[in-house]
Amino acid sequence: MCGILFYLHKVAQCQNDAAWNNLFHRLRDANAARGPDAQETVVQNISDVHMTFFASELRLRGDAYITQPHRDEHGNVLCWNGEVSSEENDGAKLFAELQRTQAPEQIRDLLGSVEGPCPTTESPRLILVSVSVGQCPEYSLDELPTDAFFYVDIPSLSDGDRVLSFPAVSRYFLIAHLAPVNRTIPDNPPVSGDLDKPSEQLAVAADLLLGHLDESVRLRTDSEDQGKARIAVLFSGGIDSTVLAFLADRHVDRDEPIDLLNVAFENPRKILVQTEGNIGGLPKREKKQRLKDRIDYSTIDVTYNVPDRGTGLQELEELRRLCPHRTWNLVEVNVPFEEYTDARTVIENLMFPGRTVMDLVRCCSEHTLAAALYFAARGEGQVRSVATAKARPYKSSARVLLNGLGSDELLGGYGRFRTAFKAAGWQAIIDELQLELHRIPTRNLGRDDRVISSHGKETRHPFLSLSVVSFLSSLPVHMKLDPRLEAGIGEKMLLRIATRKVGLVEASSRKKRAMQFGSHSARMAPGEDDKKGDFLLKE
Template identity: 55%
Template sequence: MCGILFSACPATAEDGSVHDQSFDELHEQLRFANACRGPDAQDTVVVLEGSYRLSFTASELRLRGEAYVSQPHKDDQGNLLCWNGEIFEGTEVAPLENDGAKLFSLLQNLRTSAEIRDCLGNIEGPYAFVYYERSTQTLYFGRDPLGRRSLLLHRPTRAQPYFLLTSVSVGAHPGYTLEELSTEHLYAVDIAALAPLEIFARIEPINRLLPDDPPKVQDLDTIPPHLTTAVDDLISQLDHSVMLRVRDIPRRSKLSSQARVAVLFSGGIDSTMLAFLANRHVDPAEPIDLLNVAFENPRKITVKTEGNIGGLPKRERKRKIREGLDYSTMEVSYDVPDRLTGLQEVEELRRLCPGRTWNFVEVNVPFEESKGARPIVEAIMFPSRTVMDLSLAMALYFAARGVGQIRSGPDAQPVAHTSTARVLLNGLGSDELMGGYGRFRTAFKHGGWQAIVDELQLELDRIPVRNLGRDDRVISSHGRETRHPFLSLSVVSFLAQLPVHLKVDPRLESGFGEKLLLRLAARKKKRAMQFGSHSARMAPGEGDKHERDAVQSGRTGGLEV
């Protein structure tokens, strides 16, 4: 995770400086905000081109390679690259190689816009970039097709005659009008005009094949023949995606007791499946942190201590609210639904993966603390600004901070804990790709399978413009990076091309038919892990090997317990 800040501003002096105090102050605020995303290294390169002053700033969060690599990447020809991303597929990156440096070496040998487009179009991974080709004085910039990394744009106006690209904002500010950069194109700018290149990568459309009357799945323990291949392929695809996202993360300490990987963990099937799979690819000596957020709810506390004041006369109700509550005399409970399901699933993980230390991090957020953080979060998530944006951003903000408490077991006393993980796995995407929302069931009632297909396509189309940029800005403010295994373009394409009835079945009861394919895959994976962990006659470590081989060869369905 890195921060990118680029500005092209008319130079107002012979030395190329900009005598505009308000712009300088804004630029410094943006530079500081971007530095928070990459605390390991920061640098700025200034280039004068005619009457314009080009400023390239990049910060670095080292998650690849042996040593810190300062950005912007630059060479003797004046080419510059600001890179915020990860290359997981499309271009081979060695374990100790820096992917930004690798991409820069590729770009240096390209001569046309089409070649640059194709080079970036072949990459699978979350990214945003700014690349300056000095020989043609052309600036290229863009985001990956799903928009997994933030990049905000300010277009020059008469009042604000400068061009800005930045990974994060400083909230509402009179000095800019920011918008999320579209993912539909790569862009090239010659400082005088903005011209989009043709679309550089396409997301596979949803398979529109409609089933007649597919057989119903009776239970999760029996995979019917028509779903066997799809289940095995999903396990393989998702396992590979997780592996690419958790391997080769640099150690910041020689202590193996420090986690490098965490999961944004609600205890739902998405986050639990990611934890299952991460266990296969993270060093067994390392803990995996499971970040679970719960907010104090003042309304529930009011009812618990004062009764339901909603029935009181208005004046009396206002008086009680004004007087407030004596928090020192009450016990605050953080047993929200996600906390309860999370506690249940972490015990299952400990049972199935007993060789791993699972740190279930209870991130408890008092009401006053969340209220105090609100203006900070509102500034970070800008230009997102709805109530729903704020609600989701607040949860991510405190989760990514990673400050909470852990317990060694259900009845153990809590111990303060701050996560050391810099990579946070996020289950976002499974609902959109496999029909996890309640509206899919509603659509089916009104329009059958065709309505489900249309809804899936609508969800897929909205992914690039929905929440990923906002989430990236919020999580990165703590110097951490979120990675989305379900949103690997490989996984997205695989799920998009599957017929609809293999992914979701709204004919089945609620909590069963949604994300049916993932539920079957998770149950099969769980049974395979049970086989490995219950095989007492195996030599130490052999159970893991058998389970690994079984999943890779698609034979887990035959492992009965």
């Protein structure tokens, strides 16, 4: 995933401004981290309108480095921060297609793009940027939706002293939309709790799901760094990450290792319970004071045997048993509390404009926790040849990270689906599935991309390919989950049947566990225990 920065202003309105010049350099450095292979700046002026294009390149495709911004002899410029399944450089390929267009409508039909902010009289500048540097008085940034794209008519901006304003920015809605969730309400379908003996209809659907998901993984395991680990999986040992690792094995050269990034945090609250017992019944002020003053780390042997580490080790053995030809590296990413504390400001800046406690460490989705994603993407930890061997330091070389985001949203993996069913039956689950699908881009994708890409890595989401989404959305709800069944079977039932078919027996029956609890990243810092997920972090 590359980094882009576009800065537009009228020269007469924005004379030498030290604060803005400093901000531009900080933004440039932040976006350079997303594309460590090459960076370049292009400056263009049209009358009194000044434009600066900066782009950084993370090379994952093609035979050679291609530096951004892309440009031609006609003055066209393209900064591309996206992902196209192609053996060529995707930005160069898109630029070539754009050069063939003649009208905005043709561009609209070619692009899936973004909606940008509009300058005002008080702030006569336009900035489009992949990642910010956090809270800053010079700008007010918004998360960009993906249902439309904006374009600026540059010649119209050079009309006398006219300031940049909303009328100069025009919007085209995109014509592509995700397939809606099938709203067919089942008529009391039979209960089938045996994953080994599903109905013929469910068995066929499971095979089709495996086919769509396998093709999606195949398209997302291309990379150019031959001879070392090119692909890594954000790996908790849950069903989502395990099935992605298993399918990746089919499409990565056998002599290349696959890294399984498994994160564990040192959590002072857990240590306090271990050393002083459960203090849950104490008054809130006393609990905070104990946490602040009474932990003596020098006397405590910190271990990282968190739930996700245990399931990760179990699934490592299952993968080694099913795919013995592969070198599987379970990368134990152990995060001391002090290191988390030191990195917190950096993580919050990357999250911005997401600024809630939920964005940082607490969310229901397995792979959307900014703190865990930040340290996982860095890929620094230790590995063991076997479970009992001594650990050795290891830094993952993989620059493509597979992420299981989308599985819970599409297949009903959250506990709230059971709650909805108890309240209003199958119709409530259908409504909840549609809501989850609708808010994935705004709740997850932008923030996760900014955090992961800060290490020069690209995250890919096989469950969110159009093929997988369309297939799962088309199925009646009772073929995807059954809240009448016990935990570990009913949620994501179809995926459990599919994984059982390929031999992932342990993974197929594992209960859902949110990453903040599995990695112990939840409720680490003083004062976070009583804050709801939408509580704003301090500025």
